[in-house]
Amino acid sequence: MIKKKxxxxxxxxxxxxxxxxxxxxxxxxxxxxxxxxxxVLYGAKNISFKxxxxxxxxxxxxxxxxxxxxxxxxxxxxxxxAKIYNKNAASNNAYTNKNLTTYYFYxxxxxxxxxxxxxxxxxxxxxxxxxxxxxxxIIKQELLKxxxxxxxxxxxxxxxNAIVEDSYRYDTGGRIEDLEKIxxxxxxxxxxxxxxxxxxxxIIAGNxxxxxxxxxxxEFYQNKKFPKFKVIRKKYNEPAKVLKEKEIIHxxxxxxxxSITYKIKKPKIDEYLLRVYLNAILRLKxxxxxxxxxxxxxxxxxxxxxxxxVTLIDDYALICFDVIVRNNPEKTIDLIDDTLKHAEINExxxxxxxxxxxKTIILDFESPDRVASxxxxxxxxxxxPIYDIYDKIKSLDVLDYQNFTKTLDFSNRNYVIxxxx
Amino acid sequence: xxxxxxxxxxxxxxxxxxxxxxxTKILVEFVSYDNVKSLYFAPLLINILKRTSSQYNSLNQxxxxxxxxxxxxxxxxxxxxxxxxxFGLNLTFLNEKYTEKGMNEKTxxxxxxxxxxxxxxxxxxxxxxxxxIKEEIIHELESKKENPRSYIGTYLxxxxxxxxxxxxxLKETIAQIKNIDGQTLYKxxxxxxxxxRLEIFITGDVSEDIISQxxxxxxxxxxxxxxxxxxIIQTKxxxxxxIKEKIPDNQSLLNIGLVGLNLNYFESNxxxxxxxxxxxxxxxxxxxxxxxxxxxxxxxxxxxxxxFNSTIRIFSAFDKENYNQMIEIINRKLEDMRQxxxxxxxxxxxxxxxxxSFYDSEDFIGVCTExxxxxVLYGDVPNREKIKNMRKxxxxxxxxxxxxxxxxxxxxxEGERKND
Numbered sequence: 001m002i003k004k005k006x007x008x009x010x011x012x013x014x015x016x017x018x019x020x021x022x023x024x025x026x027x028x029x030x031x032x033x034x035x036x037x038x039x040v041l042y043g044a045k046n047i048s049f050k051x052x053x054x055x056x057x058x059x060x061x062x063x064x065x066x067x068x069x070x071x072x073x074x075x076x077x078x079x080x081x082a083k084i085y086n087k088n089a090a091s092n093n094a095y096t097n098k099n100l101t102t103y104y105f106y107x108x109x110x111x112x113x114x115x116x117x118x119x120x121x122x123x124x125x126x127x128x129x130x131x132x133x134x135x136x137x138i139i140k141q142e143l144l145k146x147x148x149x150x151x152x153x154x155x156x157x158x159x160x161n162a163i164v165e166d167s168y169r170y171d172t173g174g175r176i177e178d179l180e181k182i183x184x185x186x187x188x189x190x191x192x193x194x195x196x197x198x199x200x201x202x203i204i205a206g207n208x209x210x211x212x213x214x215x216x217x218x219e220f221y222q223n224k225k226f227p228k229f230k231v232i233r234k235k236y237n238e239p240a241k242v243l244k245e246k247e248i249i250h251x252x253x254x255x256x257x258x259s260i261t262y263k264i265k266k267p268k269i270d271e272y273l274l275r276v277y278l279n280a281i282l283r284l285k286x287x288x289x290x291x292x293x294x295x296x297x298x299x300x301x302x303x304x305x306x307x308x309x310v311t312l313i314d315d316y317a318l319i320c321f322d323v324i325v326r327n328n329p330e331k332t333i334d335l336i337d338d339t340l341k342h343a344e345i346n347e348x349x350x351x352x353x354x355x356x357x358x359k360t361i362i363l364d365f366e367s368p369d370r371v372a373s374x375x376x377x378x379x380x381x382x383x384x385p386i387y388d389i390y391d392k393i394k395s396l397d398v399l400d401y402q403n404f405t406k407t408l409d410f411s412n413r414n415y416v417i418x419x420x421x
Numbered sequence: 422x423x424x425x426x427x428x429x430x431x432x433x434x435x436x437x438x439x440x441x442x443x444x445t446k447i448l449v450e451f452v453s454y455d456n457v458k459s460l461y462f463a464p465l466l467i468n469i470l471k472r473t474s475s476q477y478n479s480l481n482q483x484x485x486x487x488x489x490x491x492x493x494x495x496x497x498x499x500x501x502x503x504x505x506x507x508f509g510l511n512l513t514f515l516n517e518k519y520t521e522k523g524m525n526e527k528t529x530x531x532x533x534x535x536x537x538x539x540x541x542x543x544x545x546x547x548x549x550x551x552x553x554i555k556e557e558i559i560h561e562l563e564s565k566k567e568n569p570r571s572y573i574g575t576y577l578x579x580x581x582x583x584x585x586x587x588x589x590x591l592k593e594t595i596a597q598i599k600n601i602d603g604q605t606l607y608k609x610x611x612x613x614x615x616x617x618r619l620e621i622f623i624t625g626d627v628s629e630d631i632i633s634q635x636x637x638x639x640x641x642x643x644x645x646x647x648x649x650x651x652x653i654i655q656t657k658x659x660x661x662x663x664i665k666e667k668i669p670d671n672q673s674l675l676n677i678g679l680v681g682l683n684l685n686y687f688e689s690n691x692x693x694x695x696x697x698x699x700x701x702x703x704x705x706x707x708x709x710x711x712x713x714x715x716x717x718x719x720x721x722x723x724x725x726x727x728x729f730n731s732t733i734r735i736f737s738a739f740d741k742e743n744y745n746q747m748i749e750i751i752n753r754k755l756e757d758m759r760q761x762x763x764x765x766x767x768x769x770x771x772x773x774x775x776x777x778s779f780y781d782s783e784d785f786i787g788v789c790t791e792x793x794x795x796x797v798l799y800g801d802v803p804n805r806e807k808i809k810n811m812r813k814x815x816x817x818x819x820x821x822x823x824x825x826x827x828x829x830x831x832x833x834x835e836g837e838r839k840n841d
Contacts, residue, residue, distance in 0.1 A: 030441065032781040082704040086770045089777035108781045109773075137717030141672070145720060145738055148569075148670040148836075252669045254564045288484035297472055297480055300556035326560065352488045355520075359491045362519055366443055367784070 001214055008390040011365045013375075014210040020221055021198025025385065026213055027205040027371045034111050034206035035368035037104035038122050039376055041201075042194035044172040045098045048234035049193060057234050060190060061181050062167075063139075063174015066096040068187050070135045072103060076126040084117045092118075096172050100380055106369065111208070112216060119220045122200070125191045132184045143173045150257045150418045153249060155322060158259035158416040161244040166236040168313045169243075196226045203375050206368035238315060240265060242414040249418045255303050256329040256419035260336060262319040263412045266312065269404065272382060276396065277404050278310040278317060280353055285343045286321075289352075292339050301326050306336065312381075319410075329417045341410050350398050357393045422783060424793050429636050431643035432619035437793050438627060442786045443519050445625030447512045447529070447635075449536060451617035452648060452798060455506040457586045461597040462609040463499045463508065468554045469606065470497045473540040473547050486531060491520050495532045502799070503651030503729030504585060508613050510536045513786065516626055525627075526634060533638040539610075545603030546610075559595050569668045569834050573676045574734075580830045581678045582659045583730050618646040620797055624790045651799055652689065653730045655680050659829035670836040673741040677751065678830040681731035681822065689728045690801075691814050692822045697726040697733050698771040699763055699819065700754060705770070707754045707763060708735070716750075718743050729799075733826070741835050748831075758823035761816060768816050775811050779804040 004013045014026040044065050048057040072094065073081045085092040090107025092114075103122055105114050146152045156171045163169035204213055242263050267274065286292055286308050296302040303324040311318040319340075325332050364370045378385045386392065427434040477483035487495065493514030500507050512532040517524040540547055565572045579588050589597065621635060659680050668674070681693060701708040701724030708722045722737035739747055757763060782788040782804060795801035802810070 031784045033784050086703065086705045086774070087766075089770070089774040108777055134714075134717050138713055138720055141718075141739060142720040144671045144740075148672060253567050254560075255567070289481055289488065291481070293484075294479055294481050298550075298553060300553045300560070303557075303560070349488075352485075356488065356492050359515055359520070362443060362515060 001210065004385070004387050006365075006390070007388050009361065009365060013385060013387070014214075016214050018197065018218060018221060020224075020226060021196075022217070022221070023201040023379070024214065024217060025201065025203045025375050025379070026208060026210040027203075027365075027368075027375070028208055028210060029206050029365065029368055029371065031206045031368055032108045033106060033368055034108065034204065034208050035104065035106045035372050036111075036115055036118060036202070036204045037102050037372050037376065038118055039201050039203070039379070040101045040103075040122065040195055041099070041199045041380075042101055042190065043097050043099040044170060044174070045167045046194070046233050047167045047170070050232050050234075051193075052230040052232055058189060058193075060186055061174060061178035062170040063143075063172070063178055064182055064186060064190055065101055066173050067132075067135065067139060067179070067182050068190050069094050069096045069101050069103075070139055071125070071127050071131060071187060072121050074125075074127050074131050076124070079120065081117050081121050084113060088114055090114050098168055098172060100376075102376065104372075108207070115204075115213070115216060116220060119217065122195060123197075123224065125188065125195070127184065127187070129184050132182075132187060136179060136182075139173070140176065140179055143176050143179065146171075146173065147176070150251055150253060150255075151322065151324070153251075154257040154259035154416045154418045155320070157247060157249065157418075158261045158320065158414060159318075161247055161414045161416065162242045162261040162263050162318060163313075164239050164241070164243045166238045166313060167234075192227070193231050197221065198226075199231070201379055203372045205371040205375075235314070238313075240412065242412055245414045247414075247416045249416065250421045251418055253418070253420055255324050255326055256417050258321070258323050258325065258329050258332060258415060258417050260321040260333060260413060260415040262340070262410050263414075264317045264319065264408060264410070266315055266317050267404065267407050271312070272386065272392065273404075274317065275310060275312065275381070276357075276393075277401055278319065280350065280401065281345070281405060281408075282308040282310065282319065283353060284345045284349050285339055286336075289346075289349055290339075290343070292335065292343070301328065301332075329419060333415050337410075337413070345405075347398055347402075350396070350401060354393055354396055358390065361389055361393070422789065424796065427632055431645050432621065432639070433797070434621045434623065434632055434635060435793055435797055436627065436632075437622075437624040437789060439624065439783075439789075440626040441783065442625055444513050444515055444786055445525065445623065445627055446786045446790045447510070447532070448622040448790055448794060449510040449512075449533075450620045450622070450794065450798070451508045451613050452620065453506050453508075453613065453617040453646075454504055454648070455501050455585060457589065458609065459499070459501070459506050460589070460594060461601060462606060463506070464558055465551065465554055465598070465601060465606055466508075466610055466613075467497050467499060468558075469546050469551055470535060470539055472550050472554070474535065475538045475540045476534060490524060490528045490531055491515050493528050493532070495535065497536055503653050505648070505651040505798070507798075508617070518626075525631070529631075529634055529638065533635075537638065537640050541607060543604075544607055546606050548603045551601075551603050551606065555598055555601070559598060562591060562595060566668075569670060569674055570738075573674050573736075573832055573834055576664070577676045577678050577734060577830060577832050580662055580664060580832065581680070581732060582657075582662075582829055583653065583655060583680060583732060585653065614641070615644065616646065618648050619643040620794070622790050622793050622797070624786055624793065651729050652686070654684065655682050655731050658682060658827055661828055661831070663831045663833070665833045665835065667837050668834045669838050670834075671838060672738040673744060673836040674738050674834040675736070675744070675747060676832045677735040677828060679733040679735070679755075679826050680829045681733070682825045682827065684731045684822070684825065686800075687810065688818070688822050688825075689731050691810050692818045693726055693728060693731065693733070694775055694811075695768060695771050695814050696758065696819050696822050696826070697724045698774070699767050700724050700733070700758060701735055702771065705767065707757060708751065711754070712737065712747060712750050716746070718747060718750075744833065744835070755823070755826070755828070758826075759820065761820040765816060768814070768819060772811050772814060776808050779807045779811070
């Protein structure tokens, strides 16, 4: 076990890699609670994959990773994870995103039993056709819930229209028509390929003894054997242009739900810096210190604030905007475009932005779930936690940032409006 | 953690001193009896206090000042707790040990300025900003049916027979809001400040200096106002009200309001929690087990309770063909609760769950501040007492309470465009 320090933040992490490849990160905190999550590097975008030695890719349907997530806590004889967590007063749940499936519990009592329950749940799958069919009905209702949400329709359609080939374009839940085609065999294959210790990482934060945890996890895996093969995930040759530049969807509504996606070829700089710089651009051009933010509170045409975010996929950065307005959606789209391309950034604000980033990191270590989320994101994005994050933020250079902004091309974008008939 | 109370002239400050958190939390609460006026005035008031200020000419300037203070979480808001209207300030900021010396004082000054020093001219809030806010709120009211998932919740509230006052129609509400101008809103603001009981709650690693700093920032002499319990006891068995409407969505939405009759404090604070949890509070609940796990009718079915007025809401969404089946399951599970037809271990498990939440509330600065507020304002007992009381709840208590629970209102919004 290696002890690591978060520089200048006065927090410690313990790292271990087991012989079977499972990575473990433990962050003790002075709290009564413990949060633990097991992350499987398998998400909604992994719809095509194969063993290294195979010629053909196995093709699955959209939403398969999410479907499998629903089945992991299925009772197996006397082993019923929901009952155990309930008995131990722990909350538990799971979520799937494009790259990852995560299972977690949170509770102050009976940690050892909770952890064993989590480990057992993600390392064995004993389900039948009946279980799959039963869960299909539940998932269908979950998807229908989103299918009625106009903001969700605009966001998912904008992503689908921005990406041509990459499976990142599909919503995590998948298409309702695909839901009917996912079967027991497909679920079992995905479990076999991805639910293996060398494709997982475990994060624990809170009132925990790292040495004891490592002993317990090692004991759990002691006599368990896993097949050894390398999984190749399909790579896509994603073209630079968006698939469709504009789409208008009519619904019964008095508002217009707008989603805009800019697709930018990734500049060749460090991935961490790229993420920080792009987020800084958005915050400093659209955040609470800007003219456009002020205008949304002075004009009753705006039903919501302008939300923004950055996503990085293989060769591209996607910058997404979501906003709801009553009238003239195109005018708002033009305003956002003009602001993104031409708004000047006050250099003094960059130092303020750095202060806020440091504050956020300090607060992350206030609660076990936030620490876990920080580690999860770092591991997913950079393959390891960033221990010198404080110095990294402090050393951000205004000049480098200015030079970076000049390299960006915002000409390639699409938008979707879900609006009145 | 022990609460220390400071009596000041006309109000009280309550401090939970702890070094467990890197943040400090301050709640400033003006507590009065809720009345119909809050429906019209309170949303306008919190919005205008957010957007205008005597010290900053624009929202950008105000935000810049906030950012220079390391962006504390600072909001003016209101909520209804039983018969109470609680209006005030909610401030959480990083202790200056982790930022810069002097930040604590500057942050408190900034936040109290938002609450106590708004932009006022000729005893009026800014009319231009108020007109924009009114237009936004009226549009939200007029279009609320377009978002059925939030609409159904307010629709149920409007139709539960528990209201403290006659609820106005949408038309009446909009007409009332239209009539409010800067001067009448200012009068309402003054009324809330001067006629309410003022209580201030502080949690964090703070020194005694904070007391004098806060007292110096209260710009007037509050009155000591006596106020009775916020709990509203329901005494009349409600006549069942069923409302069915069509919506264009794929899914149909169901919201059912249950009312508990003549519940005492122990029942509404402890037994009702266990009842609500067994019925619909998680994966092991009776409703979830049958409607979701056995019959796959829905993604979720859950209950939410309000201790102050002894009500429980059941919410679910499903295909319209399954309405009758869903109602049949809910009725049957309510009857199972009355007959005690549920596993005994569920009582112990849910008791344990609440005991764990009382036990670990000290992990969360927001929860322990709210607990302190509960003790001072609502007559709650400290968490160690809550744990003792929760342990006393028996199956007989739950069954007895189940027999006092009645369906008051069913709201059903039928989705017409099935699987569109």
